[in-house]
Amino acid sequence: MKKVKAKKHLGQHFLTDEHIAKRIADSLTNHQTNVLEIGPGMGVLTKYLITQQDINLKVIEIDSESVTYLEENYEQLKGRIILGDFLKMDLHDISTETLSIIGNFPYNISSQIFFKVLDYKEQISEVVGMLQKEVAERLAAPPGSKKYGILSVFLQAYYNVEYLFTVPEHVFSPPPKVKSGVIRIIRNQTQKLDCDEKLFFRVVKTGFNQRRKTLSNSLKSIQFNREKIPDMDIFSKRPEQLGVQEFVELTQFIEANLQQN
Numbered sequence: 001m002k003k004v005k006a007k008k009h010l011g012q013h014f015l016t017d018e019h020i021a022k023r024i025a026d027s028l029t030n031h032q033t034n035v036l037e038i039g040p041g042m043g044v045l046t047k048y049l050i051t052q053q054d055i056n057l058k059v060i061e062i063d064s065e066s067v068t069y070l071e072e073n074y075e076q077l078k079g080r081i082i083l084g085d086f087l088k089m090d091l092h093d094i095s096t097e098t099l100s101i102i103g104n105f106p107y108n109i110s111s112q113i114f115f116k117v118l119d120y121k122e123q124i125s126e127v128v129g130m131l132q133k134e135v136a137e138r139l140a141a142p143p144g145s146k147k148y149g150i151l152s153v154f155l156q157a158y159y160n161v162e163y164l165f166t167v168p169e170h171v172f173s174p175p176p177k178v179k180s181g182v183i184r185i186i187r188n189q190t191q192k193l194d195c196d197e198k199l200f201f202r203v204v205k206t207g208f209n210q211r212r213k214t215l216s217n218s219l220k221s222i223q224f225n226r227e228k229i230p231d232m233d234i235f236s237k238r239p240e241q242l243g244v245q246e247f248v249e250l251t252q253f254i255e256a257n258l259q260q261n
């Protein structure tokens with residue numbers, strides 16, 4: 001059958017290197033869960049996943065031309081293909097049990113995919129994904145690094161994040177303008193942070209919105225009693241210098257000193 005014509009608005013860059021495809025599929029450590037592949041395209045990863053007996057695979061693809069291609073080329077995918085938008089679907093409809101996610105993600109929505117993973121962190125135990133190298137590096141960046149940002153803190157609060165390897169432009173059709181990176185995130189033991197989580201997210205976001213300022217300056221829009229600030233060393237730091245635990249401590253302090261408007 002003729003190949004799927006790449007559609008730019010869907011972020012379609014098809015991986016053509018079988019060796020790399022297998023390496024990505026093999027990076028998934030937990031096979032005892034349901035596995036959802038996002039954006040299978042023409043199935044370059046999918047074919048290495050469906051042959052693994054212990055994987056209960058489903059795939060979600062937004063492009064109907066790709067879905068037709070998959071149906072016609074992979075008999076084993078019968079009943080496993082969902083035509084739809086990953087960002088809009090309720091993952092509990094796939095399974096109420098633990099879920100692992102894998103995919104060569106469309107780069108234009110890769111951050112949104114990880115925000116959605118956080119929404120379902122009780123269910124999602126592992127993600128292996130290829131995304132734009134720079135974004136992959138950001139998610140895995142440790143505190144102190146220039147690349148460390150909002151999504152790095154949020155993900156690292158609940159997942160161990162590993163940058164696995166880099167993939168060059170020329171192994172895709174059509175080639176993207178930038179290199180890609182593969183990361184793996186595995187759920188850690190944290191069920192709930194030791195602070196008000198909503199406030200934690202607000203503190204992290206507000207801090208990084210002005211990442212060059214010290215937290216005592218960048219958090220001015222949050223109304224809390226600032227009298228005790230001088231006692232807290234954390235406020236003299238910039239957000240990129242704080243690990244998850246320090247953000248938790250910062251949130252606890254603000255929570256204890258919140259002022260009602």
Ligand SMILES: C[S@@+](CC[C@H](N)C(=O)[O-])C[C@H]1O[C@@H](n2cnc3c(N)ncnc32)[C@H](O)[C@@H]1O
Nearest residue numbers: 010013014015039040041062063085086104106
């Ligand atoms: C980078 S391509 C990867 C295709 C294939 N897995 C490969 O490696 O060659 C991204 C795929 O995600 C699909 N896609 C884009 N947006 C999507 C969405 N919101 N939900 C599900 N699939 C999506 C595209 O149609 C495309 O097939």
